[in-house]
Amino acid sequence: MTMRAYLTSIGEKTTNICKWQLELLGFDVVMIEGIEPWHIKYKRFIDLADEDCLRIDADIILFNDFKIAEMPEIVMAQWQVVDYKKFVIHTGQPIYYSKKLLEIAKKMPISQDRPETSMWRMPEIIKYTKTIKEVVGLHQFPIIKL
Numbered sequence: 259m260t261m262r263a264y265l266t267s268i269g270e271k272t273t274n275i276c277k278w279q280l281e282l283l284g285f286d287v288v289m290i291e292g293i294e295p296w297h298i299k300y301k302r303f304i305d306l307a308d309e310d311c312l313r314i315d316a317d318i319i320l321f322n323d324f325k326i327a328e329m330p331e332i333v334m335a336q337w338q339v340v341d342y343k344k345f346v347i348h349t350g351q352p353i354y355y356s357k358k359l360l361e362i363a364k365k366m367p368i369s370q371d372r373p374e375t376s377m378w379r380m381p382e383i384i385k386y387t388k389t390i391k392e393v394v395g396l397h398q399f400p401i402i403k404l
Contacts, residue, residue: 262287262312264311320395334383
């Protein structure tokens with residue numbers, strides 16, 4: 259079965275490139291678009307997702323060799339990206355969600371203040387989260403018109 263990637267976009271110029279790259283990597287891409295408060299968009303993602311999946315913002319371009327290793331004990335994981343504008347490596351995306359975590363999340367209220375971070379820090383799951391040190395993509399890659 260192909261893993262889904264939920265692509266959240268507010269209309270970034272890189273949205274189509276991000277979607278295209280995810281499809282090349284073998285993901286079934288589900289678009290979650292529109293300008294709305296983040297906690298509302300995040301709730302839309304939680305309501306839609308029902309299997310192990312990725313969530314990624316449209317301003318992240320993954321490298322060609324991105325793969326997800328099996329993580330049987332992990333319910334939520336995040337990777338590292340290079341921030342193009344600041345030229346630093348930082349933690350953040352994409353974010354892996356297990357089916358088990360999604361089942362828990364559907365029963366929990368969504369925090370209006372940093373909902374994804376709040377999910378990560380839930381006492382029930384924090385010991386089953388993982389930050390993977392591998393750099394897997396570019397953040398805020400500019401689109402240059404020639």
